[in-house]
Amino acid sequence: MRILHVVQLYHPVASGASRYFREIGERLAAEGHRVTVLATDACDLEHIWMPGRRRIETPVETFNGVQIVRLPIRRRPGPPILYPALRRLMTEISRLPGAAPLLRRLALWTPQWPGVEAFFAQYGPFDLVHATNITLDFAILPAYAYAQQRGIPFICTPFMHLGEPGSRAIVRYYSMRHQIDVLRQSDRVMVMTGVERDFLAARGVPRERLRVVGVGVTPEEIQGGDGARFRADHRVDGPLVLFIGALAYDKGALHLIEAMQRLWRDGHAATLALIGAPLAHFDAFYARLPAADRMRIRLLPYAPDAVKRDALAAADVFALPSRTDSFGIVFLEAWCYGVPVIGARAGGIPDVITDGQDGLLVRFGDVAGLAQAIRLLIGDRALAQRLGTAGRAKTLRDLTWERVYARARAVYAEVGGANTTGCCATFGGA
Incomplete structure (x- = not known):
């Protein structure tokens, strides 16, 4: 099976999302699946909106059986406050009915990710796309569009940050209309906890497509x-x-x-x-x-x-x-x-x-x-x-990675088994 993981910050970045996709992707690769990670060149999260932060210089490498392709991001001219100001504006626009198309355009305004279409042409085709970090939607939207165009399964692990109960201060950046639309239309949404599952179900994400997977450790x-x-x-x-x-x-x-x-x-x-x-x-x-x-x-x-x-x-x-x-x-x-x-x-x-x-x-x-x-x-x-x-x-x-991987692998099998070909195609065994 040819699997694409879209992870905005990946190895050697020490983030939870990076670790999660490493654990899943490297195990899939060990079973014989072809796993490609599409990431940015950011080594620090702030690199996405702020010049002068650390970046990764290696555009393509293979690590533990997984191919990593890093595309540089490009920011619109302006002070670092431009990005958070835009995101704050988007949360206000999201209150308006019918705002999703405008929000999708604004999400891609800055940062921009030139080279994505060329990446799909050079490294594809893929049988399944799994993307993450719903608030960094500049990367999710083109991956979702690619999956839609090719008619292949799309999985999202949103890593929702819900913030304090009863407060919108944090969660509004993770639940804008266009973001919830993507999750509603995803073949599966893999969440961390029951709290996250229930939040999304209450906002119209079909409960039958939500899977609590969580994260783990290797003791x-x-x-x-x-x-x-x-x-x-x-x-x-x-x-x-x-x-x-x-x-x-x-x-x-x-x-x-x-x-x-x-x-x-x-x-x-x-x-x-x-x-x-x-x-x-x-x-x-x-x-x-x-x-x-x-x-x-x-x-x-x-x-x-x-x-x-x-x-x-x-x-x-x-x-x-x-x-x-x-x-x-x-x-x-x-x-x-x-x-x-x-x-x-x-x-x-x-x-x-x-x-x-x-x-x-x-x-x-x-x-x-x-x-x-x-x-x-x-x-x-x-x-x-x-x-x-x-x-x-x-x-x-x-809470070990072996248990987490078993749950993740079951989700891949639910959506990907019928769309695969070749010797390592199915999840019944590589």
């Missing part, structure tokens, strides 16, 4: 971290609170620093480690911190996997109080080490963390509540161990 790959080495290398003495994710407001990184400042003012000697790609507004926030607070923070923006594993082994608490996570693979990685986790009551996280059983949940932006949750887990080591142990057991039982 053997996560294990092996050396906590003592991390503490020695980064001068950590005492409790360690760890954050792994994009260093951004919506991920809760700023709130976490503010919560730690409260603990430091109260005399707690905990250290905060931050691992992830910083966005520009985070850099500005961090630069304004008092020097004494920065001394208590270990900022490791682009740490390699080995350092992440060491940090997980060293951590006493893992905190990601985000409102823009569909699932949160990093919670599972922390659980593999028996580390208790703190998340926000936002997005799909309440379907991942069971409050009080395998982690703690706080309201997004509630700095006082976040500080109290950290204080509780640092002070009550029996509770911390109980939560971490329960999370580890759940991960090993239900």
Whole structure:
């Protein structure tokens, strides 16, 4: 089977979507299917709308049996604020009946992705298209159009960011009329959680086409971290609170620093480690911190996997109080080490963390509540161990990539079996 994955940010980018498609695509390739990934040249998300961010120079390569083709994006002239301003305008236009055609045109106005049509001509034909990240619709729309033109199955994993319950602040960027139209017409929509499934079903996406697939971990790959080495290398003495994710407001990184400042003012000697790609507004926030607070923070923006594993082994608490996570693979990685986790009551996280059983949940932006949750887990080591142990057991039982792939593969078989030819055509066996 000839499969196209459209993933805006892909290997070596350390994003949840990149990991998800790597795990599925590499397993499909190992079974004998031909898997091609169409990606942008962005190494940082902000590269999509902001010059000067990191990009990947290699246009074509094969990695772990999967062919990767990266097409550069092109932005309209103007300041970086142009893109978020356009997207905000689109959310307002989306309130109007019949706005979908205009929204589709605006989605392709900036950024532009020249070379897509030439890509389909050179690397196709394909038997199935699977695209992702519904908010980065400049890439989804041409992939959907290609599938429609060729009459082949189209699957979407939207990675909806639902935000806080009752608030449109985040979800409006993921549920515009043209985006929901694509999902309604997709052959299957693979979602992360039941929360996401129910949200889309309520907006007219046929429930019979929705499949909860989720994400996972491979515990053997996560294990092996050396906590003592991390503490020695980064001068950590005492409790360690760890954050792994994009260093951004919506991920809760700023709130976490503010919560730690409260603990430091109260005399707690905990250290905060931050691992992830910083966005520009985070850099500005961090630069304004008092020097004494920065001394208590270990900022490791682009740490390699080995350092992440060491940090997980060293951590006493893992905190990601985000409102823009569909699932949160990093919670599972922390659980593999028996580390208790703190998340926000936002997005799909309440379907991942069971409050009080395998982690703690706080309201997004509630700095006082976040500080109290950290204080509780640092002070009550029996509770911390109980939560971490329960999370580890759940991960090993239900949340491995092998289980996720089995669910994803079943979805491919539902829509792709009748449209394939050749020795590796069907999903009954490569």
